[in-house]
Structures are given as structure tokens and as C-alpha cells.
Amino acid sequence: MKTSNKVLYNQYIARWGLYFMLPSIALLFLFQLFPIVYSLFISFHEYDILSPPKFIGLKNFLSLKNDPLFISSVSITITYVFYTIVPVIGLSFFIAWSLTKIRNGRGVWRSLIFIPTILPLVSVALVWQLLFNFRGPINEGLAFFELEPISWLANSNYAPWSMIIMSWWHATSYYTIIFLAGFLSIPRSYYEAARVEGANGFEVLRYITLPLMKPTITLVIVLSSINGLKTFAFQQIITDGGPADSTLILTLLIFKTSFSYLKMGLASTYSIILFSGILIISLIQIWLLKDNNA
Amino acid sequence: MHKLNIQKIIIYIFLLFIVILTFYPVVWMFVTSFRLESSPFGKSLFESGSFGIKNYINSLNARPFLLYLFNSTFVALVSVIITIFVGACAGYSLAKFKYRLSNFFWIISLSSIMIPLEAIVIPLYLEINAFGWTNTYAGLILPTAFNVVAIFIFRQSIKEVPDELIEASRIDGASELRILFSVIMPVIIPTVIVVAVLTFTLSWNSYLWPLVVVSDDELRTLPLGMASYQKSYGTRYTELMAVSVYGAIPTLLFFIALQRYFIESAITTGIKG
Numbered sequence: 001m002k003t004s005n006k007v008l009y010n011q012y013i014a015r016w017g018l019y020f021m022l023p024s025i026a027l028l029f030l031f032q033l034f035p036i037v038y039s040l041f042i043s044f045h046e047y048d049i050l051s052p053p054k055f056i057g058l059k060n061f062l063s064l065k066n067d068p069l070f071i072s073s074v075s076i077t078i079t080y081v082f083y084t085i086v087p088v089i090g091l092s093f094f095i096a097w098s099l100t101k102i103r104n105g106r107g108v109w110r111s112l113i114f115i116p117t118i119l120p121l122v123s124v125a126l127v128w129q130l131l132f133n134f135r136g137p138i139n140e141g142l143a144f145f146e147l148e149p150i151s152w153l154a155n156s157n158y159a160p161w162s163m164i165i166m167s168w169w170h171a172t173s174y175y176t177i178i179f180l181a182g183f184l185s186i187p188r189s190y191y192e193a194a195r196v197e198g199a200n201g202f203e204v205l206r207y208i209t210l211p212l213m214k215p216t217i218t219l220v221i222v223l224s225s226i227n228g229l230k231t232f233a234f235q236q237i238i239t240d241g242g243p244a245d246s247t248l249i250l251t252l253l254i255f256k257t258s259f260s261y262l263k264m265g266l267a268s269t270y271s272i273i274l275f276s277g278i279l280i281i282s283l284i285q286i287w288l289l290k291d292n293n294a
Numbered sequence: 295m296h297k298l299n300i301q302k303i304i305i306y307i308f309l310l311f312i313v314i315l316t317f318y319p320v321v322w323m324f325v326t327s328f329r330l331e332s333s334p335f336g337k338s339l340f341e342s343g344s345f346g347i348k349n350y351i352n353s354l355n356a357r358p359f360l361l362y363l364f365n366s367t368f369v370a371l372v373s374v375i376i377t378i379f380v381g382a383c384a385g386y387s388l389a390k391f392k393y394r395l396s397n398f399f400w401i402i403s404l405s406s407i408m409i410p411l412e413a414i415v416i417p418l419y420l421e422i423n424a425f426g427w428t429n430t431y432a433g434l435i436l437p438t439a440f441n442v443v444a445i446f447i448f449r450q451s452i453k454e455v456p457d458e459l460i461e462a463s464r465i466d467g468a469s470e471l472r473i474l475f476s477v478i479m480p481v482i483i484p485t486v487i488v489v490a491v492l493t494f495t496l497s498w499n500s501y502l503w504p505l506v507v508v509s510d511d512e513l514r515t516l517p518l519g520m521a522s523y524q525k526s527y528g529t530r531y532t533e534l535m536a537v538s539v540y541g542a543i544p545t546l547l548f549f550i551a552l553q554r555y556f557i558e559s560a561i562t563t564g565i566k567g
Contacts, residue, residue: 010392016470017391021399024384027440031418032406038417049420095312098305111553112313115320117560118549120499122517123538126524127323130531135335137322173316177557178564223564230412233501237521251412251502258416259506268416275413282408 036275043268053265060269070270072245073253076160080249081228084167089220092172096179097209110180116173125237128166129153132238156246159239163247166234171227175220182216183209215289222285226278250274323542327535334531349536356527359540361512362519367544369434369515370497376439377493378486385448386474390460403442411438411503419506433507434515438500443563444489451485452478484555491552492559498545516541 043060045053064070095113099106116124131138132152139149152162186209194204232251235241241248241256248256250270258267326334330344353359388400411418418437419428427433455478463473479486501517508514514522520537527533549556 013391014393017387017393017396020383020387020391020470020474021396023380024403024440024445025399027380027436028403028406030421031437031440032409032414033402035414035417035421036409038421039414042417042420049423095309098309101302101305102309107553109309109313110557111549113316114549114557114560115546116316118495118545118556119320120517120520120541120545121501122520123323123541124319126520126534126538127319129524130326130334130534131319131322133335133531135333137318169315169319174560174564177560181561219564226410230410232412233517236501236505237524254412254415255502255506258419264416264420271413271416275409278410278413279408 039268039271039275042264043272045265047264048262049264050262056265060266063266064269064273069245069248069253073248073250074273076246076248077229077250079160080164080167080231081225083164084171084228085221085224088168088171088175088224089217091168092175092220093179093217095172095176096183099176099180100183110177113173113176116170117177121233122237124166124170125234128162128169128234129238132162132166153239154243156242156244159243159246163234163239166238167228167231170234171224175224178220178223179213179216182213182219186212218285218288222281225281229274229277229281320542323535323538326532327539329532332530332532334535349533350540352530353523353533353537353540356533357519357523358511359516359519359537362514362516363540363544365513366498366516369431370494372431372435373439373497374490374493376435377441377444378489380439381441381444381489382448382452382474382479382486384445385450385452386478388445388449389452390455390457403445406440406442415502415506418503422507428507429510429513431513434504434513435497437507438497438503441493441496444493447485447489447492447562448482451482455481487552487555488559488562491548491555492563494548495545495556495559 042053044055044057046056046059047053099109099113102109130136133139134149134151134154138152142149150158152158190208190212191204194208199207230251231249232255235247235249235252236255239247241252251274254267254270254274257263257270327349328345328347330346330348384399384403388396422428422433422437425433427436459477459481460473463477468477499517500515501521504515504518505521508518511522520541523537524534
């Protein structure tokens with residue numbers, strides 16, 4: 001009697017566990033796993049939505065190496081991500097460290113610095129578009145230091161830099177919060193022990209803070225690279241990839257190739273490349289974090 | 295001691311400088327939105343000029359911003375409800391139920407972290423198009439309703455709810471849904487708020503997916519409405535800033551009310567997402 005009750009109970013648990021998981025699994029399959037497989041399928045085809053897909057094998061993939069728009073877009077994207085994340089990581093690390101040094105009203109400073117993350121992307125884009133205007137505040141600032149005005153958004157040499165500068169402002173805010181959480185999770189006692197041992201500020205940083213912050217630093221590098229690769233709204237709204245395709249990052253190239261030129265197959269091929277990039281970074285992260293635990 | 299104070303002063307000056315840099319664009323947006331001339335340039339920030347709310351009225355007349363605001367709010371609220379329901383169910387299942395597939399489910403859920411929307415937007419659009427869901431609320435909401443971060447957060451906090459509480463309710467004859475929503479949920483309210491804030495912000499800010507799936511003006515969300523305003527009235531600069539403020543005010547108010555949860559949800563997203 002007792003055993004059969006136990007069996008019934010286990011069956012009941014197994015059944016309900018499954019039921020509770022079903023809505024999630026359905027959404028996951030329908031809107032994430034199926035699309036990624038379907039994406040691979042489309043990338044082997046020529047498909048313009050209007051007529052049925054035509055199988056062309058690896059042609060889309062093989063065409064990539066002779067596709068100047070794709071090659072320049074990859075290089076624009078990598079440049080953008082690199083010049084965005086390096087200063088942003090340094091700056092946000094330092095700001096977060098500074099925040100740990102103040103006792104009074106840390107919460108208020110933190111909230112103030114968090115504001116760019118809160119603002120809607122479109123608001124941010126619209127404001128920065130005006131800040132970068134030829135007669136706008138940034139050039140006025142330059143004029144104050146007796147520097148020549150720059151046509152930030154209209155010149156293909158400067159437009160990519162405009163996007164990068166803007167992302168410094170936008171992204172620093174978010175990673176500061178992540179770093180601060182990391183700093184605050186370091187137990188106080190480590191610092192007290194160091195002080196007892198007579199370690200100076202630099203030694204504390206070198207032997208205590210940095211090693212303990214390694215997981216957070218890894219996380220921020222990975223997160224900021226992935227978020228950089230995924231950037232879309234700023235470029236789409238402010239420059240629409242221009243001038244002369246100088247800010248045409250990969251996400252925007254995918255968007256235009258598919259929804260403006262209706263080349264779904266080619267655009268899916270680009271997507272697969274973007275997906276592979278993100279996958280590689282995620283796998284590196286998993287590998288690094290495993291290493292840390294060992 | 296003296297040296298320490300100098301270090302403190304330098305830190306305060308540095309932080310002040312950062313906060314000013316952070317705030318300048320935001321303040322500039324607010325001030326400019328009240329200028330009556332259509333061009334804000336050639337004037338320093340608070341330089342006198344004529345100020346008024348004309349831009350706010352004009353932009354409201356040019357585009358149905360209240361409708362966009364309604365759409366954004368509706369989509370965000372429904373997303374919050376769906377994500378909480380689906381996420382809490384999955385979190386409960388993964389935290390408290392032992393069955394054969396649970397590990398497998400957890401791993402494939404985690405794998406979705408590596409599939410960003412940006413990489414699947416084309417097949418997703420084709421799929422939604424095949425369902426006939428373009429230009430519908432369902433098309434706006436459902437494809438982004440699965441959120442592994444929400445599942446993760448629910449799983450963590452439901453794990454900490456004592457088994458005795460759940461078993462006692464089972465003995466009392468409560469159904470599993472009832473246990474989840476009237477026994478467990480009240481205990482984990484802070485978690486529910488974090489997930490709500492997280493989902494709301496994601497939905498409120500989302501731009502790429504609505505841009506792809508909606509072309510009817512009637513269904514545009516606020517970000518789309520704002521961007522389309524810029525595409526058609528791009529040179530009415532001060533009005534454009536009023537439009538930016540329309541987008542910013544709801545989130546800023548929401549942030550002021552729920553700061554702690556905002557920051558917590560941002561950190562969790564970072565750490566898990």
C-alpha cells in the first residue's frame with residue numbers, strides 16, 4: 001500500500017513537472033530553436049518571399065569572400081566593438097572602483113550614473129544625432145578649445161567614430177553597475193587582512209582586487225562584445241548605415257539585405273556568420289568560467 | 295589620514311565630472327524640448343530664448359503619440375504577464391519536480407542565451423508571416439515571451455521555498471497551479487517584481503522586432519513612432535526633443551519608483567544573459 005502510494009506520488013510529480021515546463025518549451029521551440037534551424041535552411045536557398053525558395057547549395061556562403069559590402073561590414077562591426085569595449089571596460093571599472101571608495105550616498109551616485117541605461121534607445125539616438133549636428137553642442141565644445149568643427153555624421157571618416165563615442169556614453173553606465181556589484185561582493189575581511197599585513201593601495205589592487213574581480217571582468221568583456229555585435233538601433237536611426245556605408249554594421253546589413261532587398265537567403269547567411277561569432281564568444285566564456293571554478 | 299582625504303576629494307571630483315558628462319545630453323534634451331524656435335543650435339544650454347510647451351502640442355498633433363504610448367504599455371504589460379506565468383511555471387518545475395527530462399529542459403533553455411534575436415530575425419519574421427501574425431499584438435508579444443533569465447530567477451528563488459510548505463498544501467488538497475500562484479508566489483514577491491521590471495524594460499525598449507513585424511501605424515509602439523517621426527520631421531529639432539522626452543518620461547518615472555529592482559534586474563540580466 002505504502003509503496004504504491006509512493007509510486008503514484010512520483011508519477012504525479014513527474015506529470016506536473018512536465019506540464020509546468022510545456023509552455024516554456026513550446027515558446028522556446030517555436031521562436032528560438034526552430035528559427036535557428038530554419039535560418040540554416042534558408043541560407044542554402046535563394047529566396048525573395050514572392051517566389052518559392054530555390055536551392056543553391058553553398059553558393060551564398062561561397063559568395064561571401066567576394067562580397068565587398070559584407071567584408072566592409074564585418075570590419076566596421078569589429079572596429080566598432082573593439083573601440084567601444086576597450087575604453088568602456090576601463091572607464092566603468094574605474095568608476096565602479098571610485099564608487100566603492102565613497103561612503104555617503106553611494107546609492108544616489110549609482111542611480112545617477114545608471115540613467116543612460118534607463119533611457120529608451122530611440123531617445124538616446126535622437127539626442128545624440130543633434131549633439132553631433134554640425135552646429136551642435138559637441139562642435140561648440142570644440143570651438144571653445146579653438147578646434148575646427150567636424151562634420152561628425154556627414155563624413156565617412158568621422159561617422160563611425162561618432163557611433164563609437166556615443167556608445168561610450170551609453171554603455172559605460174551599464175557596465176559600471178555590473179562592476180560595482182562585483183566589487184561589493186568581495187568580502188570586507190580580505191581588505192582588512194591586507195591592511196593588517198601592511199599592504200599599500202597598489203598591492204591591494206594587484207593581489208586582492210584584481211584576482212577576485214577576474215570573473216566579473218571576464219563577464220563584462222564577453223557581455224560587452226556580444227552586446228556590441230548586436231547593436232542595431234543607433235546606427236539604423238542616426239545614420240542608416242551611411243555615409244557611404246561607413247556605419248553599416250552587420251545587424252543593419254542583415255536587416256537591409258532581407259527587408260529592403262528581399263534577399264532572404266543571403267541575409268540568412270550573414271545571420272549565420274553573426275550567430276557563429278556570438279556562439280564562439282559564449283563558448284569562450286563557458287570555457288573561461290569553468291577554468292575559474294577549477 | 296591627510297593623504298586619504300586628498301584621494302577622497304579627487305574621487306569625488308572625478309565622479310562629479312562623470313555625472314555631469316552623463317547628464318549633459320539628458321538635460322540638453324529637456325531644455326531643448328521647451329525652446330520655441332525650431333533650431334536649438336548656436337545657443338548655449340540655458341541661454342535665454344523663448345520657452346514653452348508648443349513642441350509637445352505640435353508633435354502630438356503630427357503623430358498619434360498617445361496611441362503609440364497605449365500600444366507600448368499594452369504590449370509591455372501583456373509581455374510581463376505572459377513571461378511571469380510561463381517563467382514561474384518553468385521555474386517551479388525545474389526547482390521542485392524530479393522527472394527524467396528536467397535536466398534536458400534546463401540545458402536547452404540555457405542554450406537560448408546564445409541565440410540572440412538579431413541572428414534569427416529573418417526566419418522568425420517568415421514564421422510569423424506564415425502564421426498571419428504580422429501587424430498583430432500576438433506577433434509583437436509572443437516571439438519574445440520566452441526569457442531564460444526569468445526562468446533562471448524563478449528557479450533560484452523557488453528552490454529556497456521550503457518543501458514542507460508545498461507538501462502541506464498538497465496534503466490539504468490544493469492543486470499544483472494553486473500552490474504555485476497562491477502559496478509560492480506570495481513568498482517570492484521581490485522576485486516577481488524583478489522579473490516584471492526586467493520584462494517591462496526589455497519590451498518597452500525593443501526596437502528591432504517591432505520594426506520588422508509591424509507596418510501599420512495603428513500598431514506602432516512608442517520607439518517605432520518616435521523613429522518614424524524623426525524620418526519624416528527630422529529637421530524640426532526642438533520638436534524631436536519633445537518626442538524624445540515623451541519616450542523617456544515613463545521609464546524615468548518607473549525607474550524612480552522602483553530603482554532597487556531596476557538595478558537588481560540589470561545585474562541579473564548581465565550575469566545570466
